[in-house]
Amino acid sequence: MVVVRNVRVLGLLVLACAVFCVSAHAGELDRFQGMEGTLDIAGGTAHIPVMKEAAQKIMTFNPRIKITIAAGGSGVGVQKVGEGMVGIGNTGRALSQAEIEKFGLKSFPFAIDGVAVAVNPENPISELTSSQVQDIFSGKIKNWKDLGGKDAIINLYTRDEASGTREVFWDILLKKGQVDKSANVVASNGAMKLALSKDPNGIGYVGIGHVDKTIKAVKLEGTIPSQQNAAEGSYKVTRKLYMNTKGEPEGLTKAFVEYVKGPDGAVFIEKSGYIPLK
Amino acid sequence: MNSAGSMRWFFYETVKMALLLCALFSSFLVLTILGFLSYFMAPIIVNGEFRELLATIWNPASDSFGIVPMIIGSLCVSFTAVILAYPLAAGLSYYCNGIGPQFLGNKLIKLIEFMVCIPTVVYAFISAILLAPMLRSIFQHGSGFSWLAASLTLTILVLPTIFLMINTSMKEANHKFRVLALSLGMTQAQALAWVITPQARTGFKVGLILGSARAVGDTIISLMLAGNAAQFPDSMLDSVRTLTAHIALVVATDSKSLAYQSIFFCGLLLCGISAISNLGLRMVSK
Numbered sequence: 092m093v094v095v096r097n098v099r100v101l102g103l104l105v106l107a108c109a110v111f112c113v114s115a116h117a118g119e120l121d122r123f124q125g126m127e128g129t130l131d132i133a134g135g136t137a138h139i140p141v142m143k144e145a146a147q148k149i150m151t152f153n154p155r156i157k158i159t160i161a162a163g164g165s166g167v168g169v170q171k172v173g174e175g176m177v178g179i180g181n182t183g184r185a186l187s188q189a190e191i192e193k194f195g196l197k198s199f200p201f202a203i204d205g206v207a208v209a210v211n212p213e214n215p216i217s218e219l220t221s222s223q224v225q226d227i228f229s230g231k232i233k234n235w236k237d238l239g240g241k242d243a244i245i246n247l248y249t250r251d252e253a254s255g256t257r258e259v260f261w262d263i264l265l266k267k268g269q270v271d272k273s274a275n276v277v278a279s280n281g282a283m284k285l286a287l288s289k290d291p292n293g294i295g296y297v298g299i300g301h302v303d304k305t306i307k308a309v310k311l312e313g314t315i316p317s318q319q320n321a322a323e324g325s326y327k328v329t330r331k332l333y334m335n336t337k338g339e340p341e342g343l344t345k346a347f348v349e350y351v352k353g354p355d356g357a358v359f360i361e362k363s364g365y366i367p368l369k
Numbered sequence: 370m371n372s373a374g375s376m377r378w379f380f381y382e383t384v385k386m387a388l389l390l391c392a393l394f395s396s397f398l399v400l401t402i403l404g405f406l407s408y409f410m411a412p413i414i415v416n417g418e419f420r421e422l423l424a425t426i427w428n429p430a431s432d433s434f435g436i437v438p439m440i441i442g443s444l445c446v447s448f449t450a451v452i453l454a455y456p457l458a459a460g461l462s463y464y465c466n467g468i469g470p471q472f473l474g475n476k477l478i479k480l481i482e483f484m485v486c487i488p489t490v491v492y493a494f495i496s497a498i499l500l501a502p503m504l505r506s507i508f509q510h511g512s513g514f515s516w517l518a519a520s521l522t523l524t525i526l527v528l529p530t531i532f533l534m535i536n537t538s539m540k541e542a543n544h545k546f547r548v549l550a551l552s553l554g555m556t557q558a559q560a561l562a563w564v565i566t567p568q569a570r571t572g573f574k575v576g577l578i579l580g581s582a583r584a585v586g587d588t589i590i591s592l593m594l595a596g597n598a599a600q601f602p603d604s605m606l607d608s609v610r611t612l613t614a615h616i617a618l619v620v621a622t623d624s625k626s627l628a629y630q631s632i633f634f635c636g637l638l639l640c641g642i643s644a645i646s647n648l649g650l651r652m653v654s655k
Contacts, residue, residue, distance in 0.1 A: 246512035251597075251618040252429055252628055261430075272428065275514050275608050276597035278618060289502045290512055 119355040120152040122346045130343050133161040134168020134181030137204055137255025138332055140363040142181070145351050156343065162253075172196065172335050178344040180335045183255060197340070198333045201352050202365040205299035205329040206259045207308040207316035209283075211291045216240045218310040224264055227294060230271030235292060247274035248286050248295030256280060260296045264311075264328045280364060299329075300364030318366050332365065403640060409633040418627060422634050427599035427610075429628045436631055438599045440638060442609035445516055445602065446591055447584035450523035451531075454580060457524070458531035459573070466539045467547070467561050478536065484529040493593040496522040501594060510606045514596035517605040522590050527583050531576040538572025539565060578650050582643050588613035612639050 132142055139162060146158035163171070165182035172180025173194030186198055208224055210216060216238055219227075226232040227245060236242045249270050250257035261267060277283045280301040287293045288305040299316055302308045308316045311328065320326035340348050350356055357367035413419045424435030461481070465474035496518060505513030542565045550560035566573075588611075591597075596608025597618060610618075612635040619632050 244511075248512075253619065267430070269430075272426075272600050273598050273608060275512055276599075276610070276618060278592060278597075282593070285497060286512070286514070289498060290505065293512060 119350060119353050120148065122349065123149050123153045123156060123343075126153060126343055126346065127155045128343050129157045129159070130179070130347055131159045131161070131177040132179045132181065133163050133171045133177045134179075134335075135165050135183040135255065135332065136162050136253055137183055137258070137365075138181040138334075141202065141332075141351065141356070141359045141365070144359040144362070145347070145356060148355065149347070149350065158347070168335065169194070169196070172337055175337060178336065178340075179347065182333045182335060183258065183330055185331070185333065186335060195338050196335045197338060198335050199348050199352065200331040200333050200368050201356065202332040202360045202368055203321050203329050204255060204259055204332055204365050205316060205318070205321035205326060206256055206264070206296050207299050207302050207328070208264070208294065208296050208311060209287055209302065209306040209308050210294050211287055211289075212304070212307045213291045214240060214307060216309065217307065218313065220312055221264060224311070225266070225268050228265055228271065228274070229269045230273070243292045246290055246293040247271055248283060248290075248293055249274045249276055250283065250296075251276055251278050256296065256298050259328060259330050263330070264296075298364035300361065300366070322366055322368075331368065403637075406633055406637045406640065409630075410637055413627070413630050413634075418630070419634060421627060422631050425601070429626070432627075434627045434631050436612070436615065436635060436638075438601055439610050439612045439615045439635065441601055442516075442591075442595065443585060443611040443613070443639075443642070445609060446519045446523065446595060446611055447581065449516070449520035449605070450527055450584045451577070451581050453520065453524040454528040454531055454584075455577065458528050458576065458580070459535060461528075461532050462535040462539050463561060465536060466543050466565070467557050481529045481532050484525075485533070489526060489587060490589050490593075492522050492526055493590045496590070497593050504606065508606050510604070511608065512596065514594055514608055515606045516595060516602050516609045519591045519595035519609075519611070520605070522594055523584050523587060526587060526590060527580040530583050531580040534576035534579060535569065535572045538569040538575075542568035574650060578647055581646050585642055585646075586613065586639065588617055592617050 132146075139160060142160045146160060149156055150158060161177075165184055168180035168182045169186065169190050170180075171177045173190070173196060180196075182198075183204070186196055190196060191198075208219060214235070216235065219238070223232065223238060227238075228247060228249070230247075232238065233245055234242065235245055247270075250260075261270070275286065277286055277295070280297045283295050283297050284301060284303070284306055287295050297306070297308075299308075299318055299321055302316070310316070311326070314320055314326045316326050316328070321329045334348055334351065336344055336348065339345075351359075352368075360367040410419070413422075421434050422436050424433060425437045426433040426435045427438060461477065465477050469477075497514075500521060501513035501515075501518050503513070504515065504518055505511065546564050546568060547560060550564045551557070555564070591611040592614040595611060595614060597610045597614050598608035599610045599615075600608070602609045616632045616635050619628050
């Protein structure tokens, strides 16, 4: 009988744990209580991990809500939300005045996506200028010694076409300049870190949230690429991520925007390597 | 017909039907995949955009969508791997079927059978942290992520596939003819060369087909090791991009772009390469 009782106590404990875990963030999800319907989201690729995570939590909490997420890029995001085909259109850039006026859109910035240029921790170089980075990636500078480092050929690492990190780096730092075609292409921030941590002559770039001690983030124009500098604006290779709605959001759309901008959203944003915006 | 007999007949017919359904379903799946690929390809064939894909420069930023470097990359990487793996697999099979001591041979077979179960991503990851840096420091050229790194890793991947095919048919031939050949006064080596090998030729053929197909079709190894630069390699230490890695890298892009369309073409090409090599080998070996 003692055994049976123990099993019962154990069962209660497990149940209590389960209830407790579920309810840890339930306060945030409560706004979806009793809601019903479908929310379609489209646009920027960088947003997708955050949107997915939020959607998953919401749909698990309330199965009567259905949220679909499509990529397509910022342009598609504006177009679709403007024409009323989706509830939220994501963009990796601020909307132009023309877009706001034409469609009557409202923007909700929710995260900062910053990109750091990174090298192997053994590399003596720890500071570069924008034009040096441009010359390195275009293949004009080929040897580390031209930058004051040791005599070794520079190995370039870049990201795949679909990468939001690549988009920021290429748009803002390279000013849409050419990337040498001999550059190695890696498929994720993780793969980039792995490659750079093993290659003493490599150079690449990662989302600021992914910087750790396995790689060295170089100072750009004298500024450390830190979360703080990116948030303050002194580090320039950043962009904001926006959700856009047609007019003032209502119902499920409003709840979703609030959820992503709330404490739960902040967790997802950090997990995806971005900096949450209040 | 008595009842036991009709029961047996009924059972036999049911099994036959079930097997036929399995076969039909598998063929249906293959045809569906080909059908879908063609369906997605159709628009760019009709409006002539596929000609842009058959170019030599891949640079979506300047509207160049040539996938020829990827075709060359795939062929280079997989061909080298098969060239390396095939003699190794054949040699191992001879060792396990008569040249080497039996107890060691059996252990080797067990080991190689185990190799088949190792997920490719494990090979790829270990090579990425060990082999690529090693190649870089030995040759002092490039990053180590290269045609050579991918081929060497693929060699380990396709070796068991080829070996098991050859080994199985060699074992069977051994079982049937070895004692006969030895009793006719042949030495062990003569028996292997003149009796067993010709008898096991199906295994040698199938091993080549399956090994090549695996080498061309593998994605994660080339994605993690070949470097993925869309260029024509000057040496085996240069970074290359295979068709499979290209699909993996481009699949998440804007679905309206020609870059995205290109991956269906890559898929069709991959199917084509397998089909042609398969048919070609069958014709040659008839």
